[in-house]
Amino acid sequence: MTNVFIVGGSGKVARHLARQLSTRGHKARSLHRDVKQADELEALGAIPVYGDLLKLETAELAQLMTDCDVVVFSAGAGGKGGAQMTNAIDGDGLELAVAAAMAAGIRRFVLVSAFPEAGRGKAVSETFENYMAVKKRADAHLAATDLDWVILRPGTLLDTPGTGNVRAGLAIPYGGIPRADVAAALVEIIEHSGLNRIIIELTQGDTPVGSAVQQLARA
Ligand SMILES: NC(=O)c1ccc[n+]([C@@H]2O[C@H](COP(=O)([O-])OP(=O)(O)OC[C@H]3O[C@@H](n4cnc5c(N)ncnc54)[C@H](OP(=O)(O)O)[C@@H]3O)[C@@H](O)[C@H]2O)c1
Numbered sequence: 541m542t543n544v545f546i547v548g549g550s551g552k553v554a555r556h557l558a559r560q561l562s563t564r565g566h567k568a569r570s571l572h573r574d575v576k577q578a579d580e581l582e583a584l585g586a587i588p589v590y591g592d593l594l595k596l597e598t599a600e601l602a603q604l605m606t607d608c609d610v611v612v613f614s615a616g617a618g619g620k621g622g623a624q625m626t627n628a629i630d631g632d633g634l635e636l637a638v639a640a641a642m643a644a645g646i647r648r649f650v651l652v653s654a655f656p657e658a659g660r661g662k663a664v665s666e667t668f669e670n671y672m673a674v675k676k677r678a679d680a681h682l683a684a685t686d687l688d689w690v691i692l693r694p695g696t697l698l699d700t701p702g703t704g705n706v707r708a709g710l711a712i713p714y715g716g717i718p719r720a721d722v723a724a725a726l727v728e729i730i731e732h733s734g735l736n737r738i739i740i741e742l743t744q745g746d747t748p749v750g751s752a753v754q755q756l757a758r759a
Contacts, residue, residue: 543607544566544609546558547614548615553722554570567587571589571590571593572591575590593633594628602643605640612730615633616629630675641687648690649685649687650726690736694742702719702724705721705748706749708747717744721749728754740756
């Protein structure tokens with residue numbers, strides 16, 4: 541059984557992740573910033589952990605992470621609050637979570653990032669351009685640590701039902717992917733504890749998610 545601390549625990553990917561972790565016999569501790577979310581998280585099999593990334597100090601977040609084996613960062617401002625909030629959550633929030641994991645002695649850190657080609661060929665807003673830059677800054681920050689990190693870069697997230705099949709690789713063509721399948725890939729990554737210091741691109745595809753992650757772990 542793996543204890544997984546999920547930053548952004550009330551998010552859409554994170555909710556799928558909490559449910560799937562529980563089904564596989566693991567335990568999610570899901571950080572959420574609205575007390576009203578606690579019951580729903582509990583119903584998914586998670587332990588709700590109340591806290592706001594904008595208010596927590598490193599030591600306080602480290603305390604909340606105590607006894608966890610892995611941190612998954614799936615938080616994001618979601619475009620709300622403009623560049624300032626994206627910088628604060630997707631950027632500074634990630635750096636806070638990394639510092640807290642280190643302070644808590646947790647070595648394994650999985651970041652849900654973004655596919656670099658998202659938006660290519662489209663006229664994107666300044667907010668989106670900033671979002672992509674902040675996601676890259678977060679990747680670079682985590683990759684520069686000596687933690688056992690995995691950076692997962694899913695394509696455009698979809699709310700269609702999960703298929704159980706994906707395409708995963710070091711460099712693959714851009715595409716979309718159901719959030720449930722992103723969560724399934726995260727579960728597999730968590731269970732392959734030897735899979736570290738790797739950036740994985742992820743879209744929908746034809747390979748069962750377990751095999752796709754196993755192939756990367758073997759390589
Ligand atoms: N949309 C896409 O196509 C796409 C593609 C690739 C990657 N991604 C990234 O994938 C990740 C997961 O996506 P998703 O759709 O699951 O996102 P989501 O549903 O928007 O979840 C993000 C979570 O972050 C939480 N959060 C925001 N501010 C916070 C704060 N101050 N303190 C604590 N938590 C806070 C939100 O809390 P509340 O529930 O309270 O709002 C929300 O639950 C995000 O990082 C996103 O940027 C997105």
